[in-house]
Amino acid sequence: MTTLAVSPLLSESVGDFTKPSIEYFDLSPLLIIIGVALAGVIVEAFVPRRLRYVVQTLVAVVGTIAALVMTVFVALGLEPRGDNAGFGAIAAEGAIAVDGPTVFLWGTILVLTLISVFLFAERHLEGGVTAFAGQAAALPGTEAEREASTKGLEHTEVFPLMMFAVAGMLLFPASNDLITMFVALEILSLPLYLLCGLARRRRLLSQEAALKYFMLGAFSSGFFLYGIALVYGYAGSMNLGDIAEAVSGTIGADPLLLGGIGLLAVGLLFKVGAAPFHAWTPDVYQGAPTAVTAFMAACTKVAAFGALLRLFYVGFGAARWDWTPMIWVVAILTMATGCVLALTQSDIKRMLAYSSIAHAGFILTGFVGLNAVATPGTAELTSLQAVLFYLVTYGFMTIGAFAVVTVVRDSSGEATHLSRWSGLGKESPFVAGVFAFFLLGMAGIPLTSGFTGKWAVFTSAWQGGAWPLVVVAALLSAVAAFFYIRVIVLMYFSDPVGEGPTVVMPSVLTTIVIAVGFAATVALGVVPGPVLDLAAHAGQFVR
Amino acid sequence: MDPTPFIGLSAILFTIGCIGVLVRRNAIVIFMCVELMLNASNLALVTFARVHGNLDGQVAAFFVMVVAAAEVVVGLAIIMTIFRTRRSASVDDASLLKY
Amino acid sequence: MAGSSTTLQTAYFGSYVPLLAIIVVGVLLVFAMFGGNALLRPSHATPEKLLTYECGVDPVGEGWAQTHVRYYVYAYLYVVFAVDAVFLFPWATVFAGLGWVSVAEMGVFIGFIAVGLVYAWRKGVLTWT
Numbered sequence: 001m002t003t004l005a006v007s008p009l010l011s012e013s014v015g016d017f018t019k020p021s022i023e024y025f026d027l028s029p030l031l032i033i034i035g036v037a038l039a040g041v042i043v044e045a046f047v048p049r050r051l052r053y054v055v056q057t058l059v060a061v062v063g064t065i066a067a068l069v070m071t072v073f074v075a076l077g078l079e080p081r082g083d084n085a086g087f088g089a090i091a092a093e094g095a096i097a098v099d100g101p102t103v104f105l106w107g108t109i110l111v112l113t114l115i116s117v118f119l120f121a122e123r124h125l126e127g128g129v130t131a132f133a134g135q136a137a138a139l140p141g142t143e144a145e146r147e148a149s150t151k152g153l154e155h156t157e158v159f160p161l162m163m164f165a166v167a168g169m170l171l172f173p174a175s176n177d178l179i180t181m182f183v184a185l186e187i188l189s190l191p192l193y194l195l196c197g198l199a200r201r202r203r204l205l206s207q208e209a210a211l212k213y214f215m216l217g218a219f220s221s222g223f224f225l226y227g228i229a230l231v232y233g234y235a236g237s238m239n240l241g242d243i244a245e246a247v248s249g250t251i252g253a254d255p256l257l258l259g260g261i262g263l264l265a266v267g268l269l270f271k272v273g274a275a276p277f278h279a280w281t282p283d284v285y286q287g288a289p290t291a292v293t294a295f296m297a298a299c300t301k302v303a304a305f306g307a308l309l310r311l312f313y314v315g316f317g318a319a320r321w322d323w324t325p326m327i328w329v330v331a332i333l334t335m336a337t338g339c340v341l342a343l344t345q346s347d348i349k350r351m352l353a354y355s356s357i358a359h360a361g362f363i364l365t366g367f368v369g370l371n372a373v374a375t376p377g378t379a380e381l382t383s384l385q386a387v388l389f390y391l392v393t394y395g396f397m398t399i400g401a402f403a404v405v406t407v408v409r410d411s412s413g414e415a416t417h418l419s420r421w422s423g424l425g426k427e428s429p430f431v432a433g434v435f436a437f438f439l440l441g442m443a444g445i446p447l448t449s450g451f452t453g454k455w456a457v458f459t460s461a462w463q464g465g466a467w468p469l470v471v472v473a474a475l476l477s478a479v480a481a482f483f484y485i486r487v488i489v490l491m492y493f494s495d496p497v498g499e500g501p502t503v504v505m506p507s508v509l510t511t512i513v514i515a516v517g518f519a520a521t522v523a524l525g526v527v528p529g530p531v532l533d534l535a536a537h538a539g540q541f542v543r
Numbered sequence: 544m545d546p547t548p549f550i551g552l553s554a555i556l557f558t559i560g561c562i563g564v565l566v567r568r569n570a571i572v573i574f575m576c577v578e579l580m581l582n583a584s585n586l587a588l589v590t591f592a593r594v595h596g597n598l599d600g601q602v603a604a605f606f607v608m609v610v611a612a613a614e615v616v617v618g619l620a621i622i623m624t625i626f627r628t629r630r631s632a633s634v635d636d637a638s639l640l641k642y
Numbered sequence: 643m644a645g646s647s648t649t650l651q652t653a654y655f656g657s658y659v660p661l662l663a664i665i666v667v668g669v670l671l672v673f674a675m676f677g678g679n680a681l682l683r684p685s686h687a688t689p690e691k692l693l694t695y696e697c698g699v700d701p702v703g704e705g706w707a708q709t710h711v712r713y714y715v716y717a718y719l720y721v722v723f724a725v726d727a728v729f730l731f732p733w734a735t736v737f738a739g740l741g742w743v744s745v746a747e748m749g750v751f752i753g754f755i756a757v758g759l760v761y762a763w764r765k766g767v768l769t770w771t
Contacts, residue, residue, distance in 0.1 A: 038754065041757050042757060042761075044764075183606055194620070197621055204629075204639055225584040232592075232599065236595035236597065237597070612725055619714065
């Protein structure tokens with residue numbers, strides 16, 4: 001504590017107030033999404049009930065497309081910073097960095113959001129209503145609930161809630177300052193907590209998932225915040241650039257910095273679902289409505305990994321010797337937990353949840369390999385580019401797989417128990433085939449995007465010198481392949497139990513989602529070049 | 544001003560909140576402990592703002608208060624729904640999802 | 643990797659050995675204390691002993707008092723306006739020097755909160771039934 005000297009007069013440093021400048025163009029995708037969310041609230045207040053569903057869906061879809069278009073314009077307008085320092089600029093008085101990786105992540109999140117909106121809007125599977133509770137305030141199993149369902153009520157508030165979450169997701173990886181990052185973390189989390197509790201069927205499970213997610217999420221954000229306080233105490237600034245300067249100027253370990261890094265890591269690793277902070281993932285993924293699970297499994301992970309990369313590469317890059325051992329342990333633990341526990345699951349959504357934990361471990365492998373500079377003109381990838389590419393492949397596979405889960409049903413709704421999936425290959429070869437393909441993609445079989453993604457993170461980690469980790473990751477991928485293939489065997493080589501599963505023909509919305517997920521998984525597996533180039537062009541974080 | 548007592552106090556409050564979350568069984572109490580953790584962080588933030596002589600920490604404390612308020616709204620809504628369904632706010636009773 | 647950097651790394655990771663030792667000792671201590679406790683104490687659990695301790699008096703009723711749900715909504719609205727004020731005060735001290743643009747920007751901020759209020763109004767929250 002000897003380094004902390006108190007300045008005599010606080011007011012001296014405050015000085016004259018200058019008007020902040022906001023780069024409205026650079027931030028337009030974010031602002032559009034916030035505007036769409038607010039428009040959704042207004043629609044909910046003023047549009048008659050029977051029109052709300054259509055209007056809300058249109059607003060969400062059009063808004064997301066508009067934000068996507070603006071993202072492309074922002075990407076085209078990024079200025080190079082000179083001497084290989086990446087593209088882009090720091091906007092909003094140092095609070096938000098609009099650079100190559102940010103724009104890449106924005107694009108990814110918005111495309112994934114767009115197809116998630118279709119999943120949210122699916123009405124065919126429940127017989128003319130969405131998969132969300134008709135009236136969340138009505139108690140399960142009461143007269144009020146039956147009345148709400150006979151009236152065909154539905155909560156169209158899910159669309160504005162989703163858009164608020166997306167706004168947080170866009171802000172999270174772009175934030176260049178710790179308090180912005182904290183606010184973004186909460187903006188993305190709070191609507192998700194609510195969305196998790198809004199399932200139409202199995203409402204007790206759904207509410208329990210919301211409670212668990214909320215409790216643990218709030219707990220982890222408490223750690224995150226205390227980490228912010230410690231790092232601020234160490235560096236005297238919230239800005240990542242200033243923190244980086246302070247870190248590189250330090251000799252030896254400062255307890256404030258190390259404690260801060262550890263606590264911030266807890267908050268972020270919780271959001272990406274890394275062990276030992278993964279305990280919420282299976283429960284929440286299972287209990288939440290499947291559309292919400294698909295959305296948060298894909299988009300939250302993309303946003304949280306973006307923030308993790310920015311914080312550790314930009315802010316704590318100079319202290320990497322202090323945090324790499326920790327991330328090594330977490331990466332191995334995460335992969336092992338995900339792969340081993342997935343073997344024992346009997347519920348398809350839980351199994352996919354553990355699989356997403358395993359994927360978080362593989363991404364951490366690429367993250368910790370820290371291959372900072374790639375040789376230009378070769379196939380070499382920096383870890384940042386490898387992770388960005390992996391996130392794209394993971395996002396599409398995950399949304400696709402969960403979309404398939406929504407169409408396999410029995411009389412009580414989605415048939416999520418694995419035993420209900422046996423013999424699906426005979427019942428519906430097409431759906432089973434598509435699902436098998438997604439599983440093969442997640443297992444990382446060649447010619448699927450999962451393979452190219454794994455190849456990218458493993459090579460970058462290898463080149464970054466983390467070869468023992470790559471060996472462990474490769475071994476655990478083999479274990480993971482076992483439980484994916486187990487499901488495929490179950491679908492094709494087992495006889496149906498009882499009546500067997502039925503595949504309900506969804507409307508065009510879910511069909512689009514499955515088709516897009518399938519197409520992306522094939523395309524990124526066969527011709528990964530364009531997206532890899534795009535990730536390579538994203539360059540480095542600016543500071 | 545020596546900041547050590549303030550930081551020490553904030554660390555103690557944070558630890559109390561943290562232990563409270565881990566050992567208490569009532570969702571509302573757990574929630575109050577989380578709020579205690581956030582406020583312990585606020586104390587640390589304003590102390591460090593004083594130490595460094597800039598306003599970042601104090602502004603951050605404002606934002607944290609706002610976020611905490613929003614969290615209360617969402618959290619109480621979820622806890623209340625669960626309580627009305629189960630007539631219990633014990634987190635041990637919420638045990639349908641496991642393994 | 644050159645040889646010298648390897649020794650440097652060994653020395654570096656060597657500095658973590660005390661940390662590892664502390665973790666091991668800490669974990670052992672917890673097990674020792676809880677284990678010792680469990681071995682030494684008599685265990686005669688009766689339902690009464692598992693009750694909540696309330697100043698020696700039998701706990702009566704539930705820890706929950708019923709309040710009308712309406713108050714929750716009003717508390718929520720209070721939060722909306724409290725949040726509003728927190729950010730308005732600092733702005734009010736400087737806005738005169740910033741001109742109308744800053745008034746408009748603050749208008750946007752208040753507009754955000756107003757949207758929430760409009761939603762509450764349209765959902766019938768503001769009428770006291």
